[in-house]
Amino acid sequence: MLSPSSKIVSWIAQLVAVVIMGQTLYYKFGGAKESVLLFTELDMEPEGRILIGILELVACILLLIPSSITFGAMLGSALMTGAIIGHFTTLGWEGERFTLGMLAVVVLAACSIVLFIRRHAVPLLGSALQDRGE
Amino acid sequence: MAMTGKLVVNLHKLSRFANIAIPLLAGLFFLAGLRISFYFHFLTVAFIFLTVLNAFYLFGQKGHSLLRNFGILAQGRYVLESIGPELRQYLFLNDTEERPFNRNERSEVYRKAQNINSASSFGSHKNFDSTEVKVRHALFPIDKSELKPLTVTFGDMRDCANPYTLQHPFIISAMSFGALGERAVRTFARGAREAGILMNTGEGGYPKYHLEEGCDLIFQMGTAKFGLRDEQGLLDDEKLRELAAKPQIKMIEIKFSQGAKPGKGGLLPKEKITEEISKLRGVPIGKDVVSPPCHAECKDIESTVRFIARVQDVSQLPVGIKMCMGDSKEFRELVNEMKRQSAFPDWITVDGSEGGTGAAPKAFMDRVGIPLFPGLKRAHNILSELGVRSRVKLIASGKLVGPGRQMIAFCLGADAISSARGFMLAAGCIQAMQCGNNTCPVGITTHDPDLQRGLDIDLKSARIKNYVDNLEHDLVELLCSTGCRSIQELSFDRLYVPKDSTLHAYVVQKR
Numbered sequence: 001m002l003s004p005s006s007k008i009v010s011w012i013a014q015l016v017a018v019v020i021m022g023q024t025l026y027y028k029f030g031g032a033k034e035s036v037l038l039f040t041e042l043d044m045e046p047e048g049r050i051l052i053g054i055l056e057l058v059a060c061i062l063l064l065i066p067s068s069i070t071f072g073a074m075l076g077s078a079l080m081t082g083a084i085i086g087h088f089t090t091l092g093w094e095g096e097r098f099t100l101g102m103l104a105v106v107v108l109a110a111c112s113i114v115l116f117i118r119r120h121a122v123p124l125l126g127s128a129l130q131d132r133g134e
Numbered sequence: 135m136a137m138t139g140k141l142v143v144n145l146h147k148l149s150r151f152a153n154i155a156i157p158l159l160a161g162l163f164f165l166a167g168l169r170i171s172f173y174f175h176f177l178t179v180a181f182i183f184l185t186v187l188n189a190f191y192l193f194g195q196k197g198h199s200l201l202r203n204f205g206i207l208a209q210g211r212y213v214l215e216s217i218g219p220e221l222r223q224y225l226f227l228n229d230t231e232e233r234p235f236n237r238n239e240r241s242e243v244y245r246k247a248q249n250i251n252s253a254s255s256f257g258s259h260k261n262f263d264s265t266e267v268k269v270r271h272a273l274f275p276i277d278k279s280e281l282k283p284l285t286v287t288f289g290d291m292r293d294c295a296n297p298y299t300l301q302h303p304f305i306i307s308a309m310s311f312g313a314l315g316e317r318a319v320r321t322f323a324r325g326a327r328e329a330g331i332l333m334n335t336g337e338g339g340y341p342k343y344h345l346e347e348g349c350d351l352i353f354q355m356g357t358a359k360f361g362l363r364d365e366q367g368l369l370d371d372e373k374l375r376e377l378a379a380k381p382q383i384k385m386i387e388i389k390f391s392q393g394a395k396p397g398k399g400g401l402l403p404k405e406k407i408t409e410e411i412s413k414l415r416g417v418p419i420g421k422d423v424v425s426p427p428c429h430a431e432c433k434d435i436e437s438t439v440r441f442i443a444r445v446q447d448v449s450q451l452p453v454g455i456k457m458c459m460g461d462s463k464e465f466r467e468l469v470n471e472m473k474r475q476s477a478f479p480d481w482i483t484v485d486g487s488e489g490g491t492g493a494a495p496k497a498f499m500d501r502v503g504i505p506l507f508p509g510l511k512r513a514h515n516i517l518s519e520l521g522v523r524s525r526v527k528l529i530a531s532g533k534l535v536g537p538g539r540q541m542i543a544f545c546l547g548a549d550a551i552s553s554a555r556g557f558m559l560a561a562g563c564i565q566a567m568q569c570g571n572n573t574c575p576v577g578i579t580t581h582d583p584d585l586q587r588g589l590d591i592d593l594k595s596a597r598i599k600n601y602v603d604n605l606e607h608d609l610v611e612l613l614c615s616t617g618c619r620s621i622q623e624l625s626f627d628r629l630y631v632p633k634d635s636t637l638h639a640y641v642v643q644k645r
Contacts, residue, residue, distance in 0.1 A: 042172040074183075081179045089168055124187060124209060128195045 002117065010117040014069060017076050017110040018060045020103050025060075028053035034096070041090055055079055069114065070121045077111035080104045149204035153192065156206070157185045223565075230259045232565070234488060234533060240559055242536045246604035247560035247597035267507075267542050267637060268630040272617030278610055282620040286550050288385055288480045289452030291525050298350075298384040298452050300550060301330045302606050303621060306598075307531050307554035308354045308389070308456070310338025312402045312411050312423075313569070317586045318578040321561050323347035324591060325598020334552065337389055337400050337425065339415045345382055352385045353377060354456070355445070357399045358425035360415045368430055369441075371448045378449035385452045385480070386445060390428070393485035393532055395494035396458035396503035399425030403493050405572040408581045435464075435471045443477035454481035454529070459509030466516050478525045483552060484510045486532020493570035506532030507546060508636050511626070514547030515640075523547075535559060537608035544609075545624045546637075560601035561594045 002010070027035040028049050039049040056079055062072025083104040087093060093101050120126045160181035167174035184206065191201040191208075200208040222232075229237040238259055245252045260266045289297035306326050311319050313336060320343055326333040327349035335341040337356025344351055355362060355369075362377065364370040377383060391397060402411075402423040412419045432438040446453040459465065472478045486506030488499070504512070510530050517523040530548035534540045535556035543551060555563070562576045574580040577589035618624050631637045 044172055048173065078179045078183060081182065082175050085164070085167070085175050085178065086172065090172070125190070128191065128198055128201060 006117050010069070010114050013110040013113040013117075014063045014073075017073075017107045017114070018063050020107050020110075021056045021076065021079075022060050024103075025053055025057055028056075038091065038100075042086060052079065052082075063114075070118050070123070073111040073114040073118070074122070077108055077115065080108035080111065084108065145207070146204070149207040152207050153188060153205045156181060156188055160185050219567075230261075235535065235555070235559070235565055239536055240565060243556055243559040243601065247601040249600045249604070252604075263632070265632060265634045267632070267635050269541055269545065269612060269616060270628050270630055271615040274617060275615045276617055276619065278614055280619055281610060281613060284606065284609070284621060286527060286621075288454070288527055291480070292446075292478070294446070294452055294480065295450040296384075296452070300332055302602060303550040303609075304329075304331050304602055304605060305352070305529065305550055305552040306331065306333040306557050307552040308334040308336040308352075308387070308392075309554050309558075310336030310354075310400075310402070311341065311343055311414070312336070312338040312406060314579055315574075315577065315581045315586045315589075316343055317589045317591055318561065319343040320347055321589060321591045321594045322557055322598060323349045324595035325557070325561075325602075326350070328595060329599040329602035331602055332384065334387060338402075338411075340377075342414065345380065348382060350384045351382050352387050352454075353383050354387045354389055356389045356425050357427065357429050358423075359429075366430075367426075369445070374445065374448050378451050383451065385454065386449050387483065388429070388442060388445060388453065388455045388479075390432075390455055390457040391460075391485070391503070392456070393458045393487045393503060393506075395498040396460060396485075396487065397427060398495070398498060399427045401425070401493050403570050403572075405570070406579075406581060411581075435468050436475075438468065439471045439475050439477055442479050443475065446477075446480075452480040454483060454527075455479045456483035456485060456531075458485045458487055458503040459512055460503060462512050462516065465513065466520070469516055469520050469522060473520060473522060478522065481527035481529055481549070482513060483529040483531055484513050484548075488532055505636060506530060506534075507542065508639070510543060510546045510548060511637065511640050537605055537612060540605070540609065541612045541624075542629065544621050545626060545628045547626075549621065557598055557601065560597050562589065562597075 024035075026032075031046075031049075035049060036045060039045040042048065044052075055075065059072050059076040059079060062068040062075060064072075084101065087097065087101040087104070091097055091101070115122060119129055160178060163174050163177040163181060167178050188206045191198075191205050196202060198208075200211060227237075242252055244250075284303050285299050285301055286303050287297055287299045306322050309318075309322070314322070323333055323344050324347045327347060332350050332352055333344065334352040335344050335354050337354045337358065337360060339360030341351060341353065341361075353361075359367065359369055362370055362373045364373075374386075378386065389400075392400065395401070400423075404420055404422050407417065407419050407421075407423065409419065411417075415423065417423045429438075429441065431441045442453060442455060484506065485503075486509065487503030488505075503509075510528065514523065514528060517526055517528075527549040528547050529550045529552050530543035530546070531552040531554075533555070534543055534551050534553045540551050558578055559565075561578060563578055564576055566575050568574050569579040572580050572582060574585060577586040580586060613619075613621070613624075616624065616628055618628070626640065629637070631641050
């Protein structure tokens with residue numbers, strides 16, 4: 001059982017991740033110029049933009065349903081790792097790209113906090129921790 | 135290691151290979167993402183995560199030796215192990231292998247509950263010649279019309295104000311509201327009412343849902359005396375009088391010990407304590423409820439018999455005791471004391487030592503208490519030797535879910551059969567063995583509303599009635615085949631007991 005305070009921290013982190021990921025969906029699905037340019041540089045336009053948009057939408061939904069929070073956090077952190085790889089390799093960090101990249105870092109951090117707080121419920125990890133007496 | 139040229143799987147080498155391959159692949163996919171297509175980074179990310187997890191297994195955690203030595207591939211063992219019970223039950227165990235009930239025993243109950251003919255073909259699956267106890271039939275079986283009624287009357291051997299006649303010799307054994315969820319209690323209670331049998335409330339205190347369904351009840355008084363206790367945990371006569379006055383309460387059973395954990399008090403795991411149960415029993419939420427191992431009023435044999443007489447006197451109902459047989463000498467002393475005080479319980483429920491819904495320490499479930507058949511035989515023998523067998527009825531309890539074992543119990547001296555798991559199976563139990571976890575997948579031993587949803591009270595209570603009807607049908611046919619006109623005419627001589635049976639010790643040399 002989580003203590004009330006860690007539950008609150010986890011939910012704040014979940015909401016931060018959902019709000020940040022959620023608002024980019026508007027641009028991704030709407031085909032905003034900056035978003036299209038970004039995915040063109042990655043050579044993923046338009047399928048990759050839609051696909052990643054859908055996966056981010058799924059992550060947001062999972063993060064809000066109590067029984068699937070850890071799965072949402074895992075998916076969210078995986079997507080953000082991919083985004084950060086993108087910034088380091090192709091997209092760069094200049095100007096607006098810096099803001100976008102930092103948002104990805106923030107979401108990754110939020111998802112990591114959720115995963116840490118709920119580590120006992122993480123698949124493949126929970127039982128290994130429990131047996132250490134944690 | 136010598137090369138043998140044989141094709142073998144070396145799990146040790148395979149896992150070492152995997153531990154190196156996972157980070158290498160992560161790097162490889164990263165390069166592919168850089169040079170070929172950004173889509174490869176989906177794999178990059180997956181393998182980065184795997185690398186981190188594997189590093190934690192190999193260097194971070196210490197609890198699992200296998201994971202520490204072999205990494206992620208060792209998870210395969212835990213995955214397979216976790217689905218083992220299901221695989222074994224579905225695929226690999228044969229029809230006579232499972233415990234506590236094998237598939238043959240379970241499907242016999244299911245068929246009876248669903249009114250399907252249970253005839254089968256081409257021979258018995260039992261280990262026919264070596265261990266199975268059998269009933270000796272008569273050369274001249276009798277007709278059903280010659281049978282005496284199968285009713286049993288409790289409290290008729292003393293001047294009890296309200297003796298009770300059980301119409302069919304079957305009782306739904308003690309399962310409290312707590313062990314069972316609300317819908318299960320209603321299902322059993324409604325089924326008991328429709329079938330015209332008794333239901334035991336279990337020691338879980340004031341029987342709210344049992345009473346609402348209006349079936350005939352045995353109220354069980356456990357060592358904690360839930361529902362009847364005063365502030366010190368002693369019996370409150372006024373509360374008992376009030377409870378016994380309710381028209382549905384027909385008999386009172388004082389529980390001394392229980393087959394699942396003889397020598398220990400009842401146990402309700404904290405997972406199953408809801409707000410309602412905590413209120414009904416007067417216990418806190420979030421802590422296991424452990425009843426004391428014995429009644430505070432019963433310090434020795436003399437006070438025990440006095441206590442039984444006191445409950446009889448206050449309740450004005452038939453009063454019995456429930457126990458798992460332990461030391462025969464103690465039981466003999468107890469019966470002698472009953473003779474001396476001329477105070478007998480109206481029945482004794484002899485419980486086997488296996489356990490049912492009750493959560494019990496494994497050592498107790500497996501290793502303490504005498505199994506039902508030899509225990510019942512001992513109780514019957516001791517009561518007979520002391521000349522008081524007719525004063526006390528015997529109820530047998532312990533894995534008596536089918537007519538075969540029930541018939542053996544009757545031959546060993548039982549007057550009626552009490553079963554919990556038989557009725558659970560009839561109500562849809564699949565032997566998932568989750569009773570103590572509040573996760574019963576068929577909604578019987580759980581308080582989770584989502585799981586209870588699956589239990590349809592009307593349909594399943596009708597199955598309880600079918601089950602009782604078909605048990606009685608088989609009992610009647612078996613009785614006719616032995617040529618006995620009533621259950622009381624059955625005796626140990628009616629049994630064929632092979633050498634490997636636990637009952638063989640009671641066989642007087644004859645063939």
